[in-house]
Amino acid sequence: MTVPEGSLGWLFDFGRWIARVPYAWQFRIRVHGRDRVPLNGGVVVVANHSSMADGPILFGVVPRRMTFLIKQEMFKGVVGYLLRKIGQIPVKRGEADRTALTSALSVLKAGGVVGIFPEGTRGEGDVASAQNGAAWLARVGGAVVLPVACRGTYQAKGWRPTVDVLIGEPFHLPEGKGKAALGVATEQVRDRLATLVAELDGLRVSEGRR
Numbered sequence: 001m002t003v004p005e006g007s008l009g010w011l012f013d014f015g016r017w018i019a020r021v022p023y024a025w026q027f028r029i030r031v032h033g034r035d036r037v038p039l040n041g042g043v044v045v046v047a048n049h050s051s052m053a054d055g056p057i058l059f060g061v062v063p064r065r066m067t068f069l070i071k072q073e074m075f076k077g078v079v080g081y082l083l084r085k086i087g088q089i090p091v092k093r094g095e096a097d098r099t100a101l102t103s104a105l106s107v108l109k110a111g112g113v114v115g116i117f118p119e120g121t122r123g124e125g126d127v128a129s130a131q132n133g134a135a136w137l138a139r140v141g142g143a144v145v146l147p148v149a150c151r152g153t154y155q156a157k158g159w160r161p162t163v164d165v166l167i168g169e170p171f172h173l174p175e176g177k178g179k180a181a182l183g184v185a186t187e188q189v190r191d192r193l194a195t196l197v198a199e200l201d202g203l204r205v206s207e208g209r210r
Contacts, residue, residue, distance in 0.1 A: 002112030003065055004103055007087035012065055015086035019060030027053070027152070028160045031061050032203075033167035039064070042108035042143030043170065046134045046189055048127050048197050049117035051153035053163075058115060058148060061165055067107050068115040069100055069133070093120065101137065108141030118189055124154070127197055130190035132182055135173060139185060144170040147193040149200040152209070162209060166200040168192065 003012060023029075037043075045066060047058055055068055065087065072090040075083055080090075091100035104114045114137060118130035138145045152163035171192065173185040 002107060002110050003067060003087040004084075004089060004107060006084060008085050011082075012086045015082075016060050016065070019056040021060075023053075023056055023060060026160065027057070027156070027163040029057060029061065029163045029165065031165045031167070032200075034061070034063060036167045036169055037063055037146065038144060038170055041111050042141050043113045043146050044108065044134055044138040044141070044143045045113060045115040045146045045148055046118050046193050047115065047148040047150055048193060049119050049121070050124060050150075051156070053153040053156075054117070054150050055115075057150060057153070057163060057165065062113070062115075062148070062167075064113045066113040066115045067104065069104060096133075101133065104137055105141050108137060108143045114141075114143075118186075118193065127190055127194040130186055130193070132186050135182060135185035135189050138173050138189075139175075139182070144172055145189060145192070146170045147189075147196045149193070149197040151197070151200050151204055164200055164204060164209075166196060166203070168196040 045062065047054065059066055059068065067087045067089055069091040070083060070088050072092050074080065075090040089100050089103050091097045107114050116134040118134045119127060120131045147168035149166040152161055173188060176184065
């Protein structure tokens with residue numbers, strides 16, 4: 001099963017439609033490199049994070065069902081129920097959440113897509129640091145890593161500000177065991193994503209955007 005157990009396929013797809021269509025009333029969303037998304041097999045999507053809008057936007061524009069690891073605080077009441085039904089996984093921040101990682105790993109091994117913000121929390125979105133979870137999942141799950149940069153959501157102002165999503169080239173992490181090898185893999189994830197964000201920033205600057 002390429003989505004977590006207990007999720008509803010039709011509701012999952014309806015959630016993606018909401019993120020893709022009505023959300024476009026708030027932002028003018030441009031997607032670059034959509035053809036780079038692998039159409040099958042396990043994929044770990046790593047993205048920068050500067051706004052609450054990043055997750056829903058990526059959930060809608062990536063052309064495959066995607067399971068995000070989302071902070072546990074969001075899983076309360078009706079919102080929490082719906083998040084689970086559309087295949088999202090709660091994760092405890094600041095610790096190695098084995099339950100969340102095991103659920104995400106099962107999605108990857110079934111050929112699904114897992115989305116992670118490796119910075120761990122919202123910030124400026126320049127990927128100055130990264131946590132180990134994304135690299136660990138990709139290596140253990142035998143998945144490729146797909147970097148995705150998103151710009152334009154941070155402190156967005158005005159009527160339908162332009163949001164750009166740039167999808168990079170998928171890549172495999174180097175093999176190796178132990179903490180040192182995981183650290184090398186994590187730095188590669190961080191570097192590839194940071195480089196993609198810088199590329200997108202350059203594109204937006206050349207067009208007179210920030």
